[in-house]
Amino acid sequence: MDVFLQQIVNGLTLGSIYAIVALGYTMVYGIVQLINFAHGEVVMIGAMVALTVIGSLAGANTGMPPIVIVLAGIACAVPVCMVVGFTMERVAYRPLRGAPRLAPLITAIGISIILQHLAMLIWSRNPLSFPQIIPNPVFEIAGASITGVQIAIIGLSALMMLGLTALVYRTRLGVAMRATSENPQVAGLMGVNINRVISSTFVIGAGLGAVAGVMVGTYYGIAHYTMGALLGLKAFSAAVLGGIGNLAGAMLGGILLGLVEALGAGYIGEFTDLCHVSWISSGLAERCARDGHVVLMGSNYQDVFAFLVLIAVLVFRPSGLLGERVGDRA
Amino acid sequence: MQLSRAPARLRSVALIFAVLALAACGKQEEAAKSAAPAAAGGATVVKIGHAAPLTGGIAHLGKDNEAGVRLAIDEANAKGMTIGGAKIHFEMMSEDDEGNPTKGPIIAQKFADAKVAGVVGHLNSGVTIPASAVYNTAGIPMISGSATNPKLTEQGFAVTFRTVGRDDQQGPAIASYLVSQFKPKVVAVVDDATSYGEGLANEVEKTLKAAGVTVLAREKGTDKTADWKAILTKLKGKKPDAIFYGGMDSGGGPLVKQGRELGLKAVFAFGDGACSDKMKELAGDASEGMVCSQAGIPAQAASKPFIDAFKAKFGSDPIIYAPFTYDAANLIIAAMQKVDSVDPAKYLPALKASSFDGASGHIEFDEKGDRKDAEITIFAMKEGKIVPVAIIKAGKTIPFEEFAKGAGA
Numbered sequence: 001m002d003v004f005l006q007q008i009v010n011g012l013t014l015g016s017i018y019a020i021v022a023l024g025y026t027m028v029y030g031i032v033q034l035i036n037f038a039h040g041e042v043v044m045i046g047a048m049v050a051l052t053v054i055g056s057l058a059g060a061n062t063g064m065p066p067i068v069i070v071l072a073g074i075a076c077a078v079p080v081c082m083v084v085g086f087t088m089e090r091v092a093y094r095p096l097r098g099a100p101r102l103a104p105l106i107t108a109i110g111i112s113i114i115l116q117h118l119a120m121l122i123w124s125r126n127p128l129s130f131p132q133i134i135p136n137p138v139f140e141i142a143g144a145s146i147t148g149v150q151i152a153i154i155g156l157s158a159l160m161m162l163g164l165t166a167l168v169y170r171t172r173l174g175v176a177m178r179a180t181s182e183n184p185q186v187a188g189l190m191g192v193n194i195n196r197v198i199s200s201t202f203v204i205g206a207g208l209g210a211v212a213g214v215m216v217g218t219y220y221g222i223a224h225y226t227m228g229a230l231l232g233l234k235a236f237s238a239a240v241l242g243g244i245g246n247l248a249g250a251m252l253g254g255i256l257l258g259l260v261e262a263l264g265a266g267y268i269g270e271f272t273d274l275c276h277v278s279w280i281s282s283g284l285a286e287r288c289a290r291d292g293h294v295v296l297m298g299s300n301y302q303d304v305f306a307f308l309v310l311i312a313v314l315v316f317r318p319s320g321l322l323g324e325r326v327g328d329r330a
Numbered sequence: 331m332q333l334s335r336a337p338a339r340l341r342s343v344a345l346i347f348a349v350l351a352l353a354a355c356g357k358q359e360e361a362a363k364s365a366a367p368a369a370a371g372g373a374t375v376v377k378i379g380h381a382a383p384l385t386g387g388i389a390h391l392g393k394d395n396e397a398g399v400r401l402a403i404d405e406a407n408a409k410g411m412t413i414g415g416a417k418i419h420f421e422m423m424s425e426d427d428e429g430n431p432t433k434g435p436i437i438a439q440k441f442a443d444a445k446v447a448g449v450v451g452h453l454n455s456g457v458t459i460p461a462s463a464v465y466n467t468a469g470i471p472m473i474s475g476s477a478t479n480p481k482l483t484e485q486g487f488a489v490t491f492r493t494v495g496r497d498d499q500q501g502p503a504i505a506s507y508l509v510s511q512f513k514p515k516v517v518a519v520v521d522d523a524t525s526y527g528e529g530l531a532n533e534v535e536k537t538l539k540a541a542g543v544t545v546l547a548r549e550k551g552t553d554k555t556a557d558w559k560a561i562l563t564k565l566k567g568k569k570p571d572a573i574f575y576g577g578m579d580s581g582g583g584p585l586v587k588q589g590r591e592l593g594l595k596a597v598f599a600f601g602d603g604a605c606s607d608k609m610k611e612l613a614g615d616a617s618e619g620m621v622c623s624q625a626g627i628p629a630q631a632a633s634k635p636f637i638d639a640f641k642a643k644f645g646s647d648p649i650i651y652a653p654f655t656y657d658a659a660n661l662i663i664a665a666m667q668k669v670d671s672v673d674p675a676k677y678l679p680a681l682k683a684s685s686f687d688g689a690s691g692h693i694e695f696d697e698k699g700d701r702k703d704a705e706i707t708i709f710a711m712k713e714g715k716i717v718p719v720a721i722i723k724a725g726k727t728i729p730f731e732e733f734a735k736g737a738g739a
Contacts, residue, residue: 300550
């Protein structure tokens, strides 16, 4: 039971990160129907900038308390990523706004490659260790352990989701965003500056991504210039799972995907252990008696679950769990 | 270390090759001028090639290798040798191969054109392997003091030797250390699904099973996996006494960090891919107490006369592989003396049959050209630094202090 509970804790942490990154995908899609494949790279840049800032502040013996240094790292990473997000929309996507759907999509992939290699030039191709300066206490709850960093990740993610929801449903900018999402032309005629709204969407998504990057770096203690690619794809799957374009859907999809991955990696080995059916052949029974296990699919299938989920959703419920208005848009 | 270190080694080897190439050009001119091999005060000049990266990220290791060869050659010249009736003056032709696999064969060809009598090098496995084909065609014996990839001596080349251990000797070594030191009942083996990681993990599992240890079902990540929590949580439920990971430090660091966060008490063990001080950076205090293996012996465990001579000549301590390149050069010279000829075809059989006491211990080659009973060193993380704790030789564990004492005597 404690193993199960522990996997839930692992999944929730992972899921919170996915959810925050998925929000970036879903917001942009909701407004301009563009899948911004470079979003994973924005997350990576967030982690790298924070790593550099935290590393140099911690190394400079400024006497600042560690928590302040980490906050300074976030405070630098967020604006840098916002600038990246703004620039990429302005330079790469805005000129293609009226173009066929495929053009911006390919451009997004191009931007992603450019950002990855820029990061490689700046931060080298070696895996970098993320400075671990804050003490990370471990708490035991009903047999499962949860660390301070995990609690911070889950808490901060929840706060950001609440904040974003409030922004979208309670502010003028939020109203403008929802209007643009429904119909950009009409919103424009009603006096909404849609260019500004779209830019803000990219900037907010990138800011969230930056925080997610710092979370990933702190959680795993490592950063690499390719770290954004797989993370981005999984978060995209999460967004599709929840219903792309739908904020609540991205959050739900992220958390669900994190749980599916943790539980999947934790239990697939047991479920596909042929020793449960060792009566099929005597050779098998022999191997089971010798090794105690003949596992068909091991934990190396961990990364597959996100994409199995993606395929299943696209086949059986293309609009996602909470999505409604798809049809002409997906 | 095939994955990450190999390219670096490659670069260093390539660097050395390049330097050697330059040197070779110069020497060829000299030779042309004198129009005969007779030079240096009437003595016959015999060239010994050396290749390693002498520029770039691991240039310091390349220089270390080069210093080992230089020391051996200078000592031989000081003794004043007569081989085949002629006075012999050895000359080192050192080339920079940049650790670049494509430069390996180019430099090898340069050596062949310059008619070197033997080659010590290269540093990186990835450079040594392509270069070895050229040496094989040219019939020049080559001894690497640092290339650990098993493939090097599996090509069936008669001229290929090495004075270090092979990667696939590491698995049995670290596994037998685990068994003798920690007496685990249940061990979990995890790998990163690369040929290096999986190969190492397979060897470890084989040795553990042979020792009667229960090995849990293999868990796998990828070489990019940073999230090990799901796998570790599952393992925690099975209460292993030790966890072995076959892979690089970029995966091993997060693994041990997350394992400790989950409250796993098991001993973490790694191969040479995750056997550096970087583990402390990646995993913080969680890395304390981990054990790992590296082929060869630490330079400070080399014989005392070698270390003293090295210090006297270069004013610094050998870094890693200098004792092995020193031995490699001496092996070539000793084989030449034995058959009284500097002709590679003549001294090659004597080299193969070497039984030599060098700076890195006793050296004999097996039929593939690998060193028999090569030592593997076990390191442990103590106060943020990896320090050698034991040497494994021919399946026996020797505590490090004892081994170092033996070498000094």
